[in-house]
Amino acid sequence: MVMGNTQLSLRENLSLELRRGALVLAVLTELRHEEYGYSLKKLLADKGLEIDEGTLYPLLRRLEGQGLLKSDWRVEDGRPRRYYRASAQGEKLARELAAEWQKLAGVIGALIK
Amino acid sequence: MELVDRYVHEVGQYLPSRLRADVEAELRSLLTESIEERARTAGRPADAQLATDALREFGVPRDVASRYAPEPQYLIGPRLYPTYRTAVKIMIPILAAVVLVLMVIGQFQHQGEPPSIAPFIRATESFLSSVLFNLGVMTFIFALVERAMQNREAVGTAWDPATLPPVNDPDRISYFGRIFALYLIAALALLFNFFPEWVGVVVFHNTDTQVIPLLEPAFARYLPLLNTWWALAFALNLVVLRQSQWRRTTRWADLALEVFNGVILLVIVAGPPVFAYDMWAKLVLQVFLVISVIKACAMLYRLLVRRTFEPWARS
Numbered sequence: 001m002v003m004g005n006t007q008l009s010l011r012e013n014l015s016l017e018l019r020r021g022a023l024v025l026a027v028l029t030e031l032r033h034e035e036y037g038y039s040l041k042k043l044l045a046d047k048g049l050e051i052d053e054g055t056l057y058p059l060l061r062r063l064e065g066q067g068l069l070k071s072d073w074r075v076e077d078g079r080p081r082r083y084y085r086a087s088a089q090g091e092k093l094a095r096e097l098a099a100e101w102q103k104l105a106g107v108i109g110a111l112i113k
Numbered sequence: 114m115e116l117v118d119r120y121v122h123e124v125g126q127y128l129p130s131r132l133r134a135d136v137e138a139e140l141r142s143l144l145t146e147s148i149e150e151r152a153r154t155a156g157r158p159a160d161a162q163l164a165t166d167a168l169r170e171f172g173v174p175r176d177v178a179s180r181y182a183p184e185p186q187y188l189i190g191p192r193l194y195p196t197y198r199t200a201v202k203i204m205i206p207i208l209a210a211v212v213l214v215l216m217v218i219g220q221f222q223h224q225g226e227p228p229s230i231a232p233f234i235r236a237t238e239s240f241l242s243s244v245l246f247n248l249g250v251m252t253f254i255f256a257l258v259e260r261a262m263q264n265r266e267a268v269g270t271a272w273d274p275a276t277l278p279p280v281n282d283p284d285r286i287s288y289f290g291r292i293f294a295l296y297l298i299a300a301l302a303l304l305f306n307f308f309p310e311w312v313g314v315v316v317f318h319n320t321d322t323q324v325i326p327l328l329e330p331a332f333a334r335y336l337p338l339l340n341t342w343w344a345l346a347f348a349l350n351l352v353v354l355r356q357s358q359w360r361r362t363t364r365w366a367d368l369a370l371e372v373f374n375g376v377i378l379l380v381i382v383a384g385p386p387v388f389a390y391d392m393w394a395k396l397v398l399q400v401f402l403v404i405s406v407i408k409a410c411a412m413l414y415r416l417l418v419r420r421t422f423e424p425w426a427r428s
Binding site for chain 1: 136138139140142143145146147150170171172176177180181
């Protein structure tokens with residue numbers, strides 16, 4: 001049982017690691033159009049990528065701190081919302097990461113066939 | 114919603130103050146929206162149960178805050194922590210041994226008296242206060258070095274393998290040695306400035322053990338000179354640690370400090386009486402002065418003879 005739990009936790013950790021890099025690419029790609037945190041989460045979930053809110057929102061702030069996103073506060077439906085959008089640098093990086101991803105996916109796909 | 118307010122406030126407590134208000138505002142807005150969405154899906158008004166579910170999914174406040182924090186939130190990081198642990202492991206037995214030896218000598222002096230636990234209590238008090246004092250100084254030094262090294266890495270350029278020092282590099286520094294020097298400088302500066310009565314000779318009377326202060330009040334006239342030396346020596350050690358090796362400029366600065374040290378010793382030795390046992394204290398200082406002169410000559414010889422420095426020892 002202990003062994004089972006350990007293996008489950010190991011699988012979860014490795015799976016998280018696998019997703020972590022892809023998450024940045026997904027966020028930068030989706031933020032070619034302006035979104036706020038919650039709408040981005042729903043958008044990604046609708047496309048099949050579920051992300052914890054506690055992971056996504058801090059990630060947005062970090063990417064903004066790195067100059068890859070820009071943001072501004074706006075009041076909509078009586079609610080203040082912080083809207084994010086990829087900066088020019090973020091869009092350039094998203095294109096580079098996408099090319100890298102395609103290449104990697106091809107290689108890994110061939111390896112695991 | 115009160116639960117959301119409590120949660121947002123809790124996350125904010127773990128954030129740096131410059132981020133706090135902004136992150137709290139965004140978090141409150143996002144959480145409220147998330148809870149309302151849950152209420153729409155459940156077909157009922159937002160309530161405490163829905164808020165609890167949303168917050169549980171969001172995560173433990175401390176973990177969430179750590180994901181927002183732009184830099185590592187620790188005093189002593191994983192690179193320096195093993196050295197810090199070793200330093201503490203060495204310091205505690207040394208302090209215990211010193212206190213124990215003093216207690217045993219005291220007991221020896223009081224032979225024939227009825228047994229008492231008073232010396233043991235005094236020794237325990239003395240041990241605990243020394244541990245706290247030294248631990249405080251040591252933690253401060255390590256935290257300072259951690260910050261200094263973080264800043265260096267933040268502004269660091271791309272690493273060049275050509276800068277790797279040779280295996281037997283005379284300019285390689287011992288991190289432990291440099292940090293220990295910082296600790297000694299800080300401890301001496303604190304001792305002489307704030308606890309001069311602790312600098313003295315331990316004597317054993319029939320009834321008690323006490324420290325006879327060595328420094329006369331007139332000694333304070335030398336404190337500005339000593340403080341200048343300590344500040345410069347402290348700064349030099351920090352610079353050497355940041356650079357992770359000795360360079361030509363820091364070697365010359367070290368020599369200048371050694372000469373300054375000799376001058377201070379000379380001024381004290383030649384000056385008016387400032388010690389309780391002035392003749393003996395100055396005899397010891399004269400020995401230190403001779404050592405300082407020999408050391409300065411050796412450093413000068415090394416600097417002048419080793420004229421060409423390797424490319425990795427850039428100044």
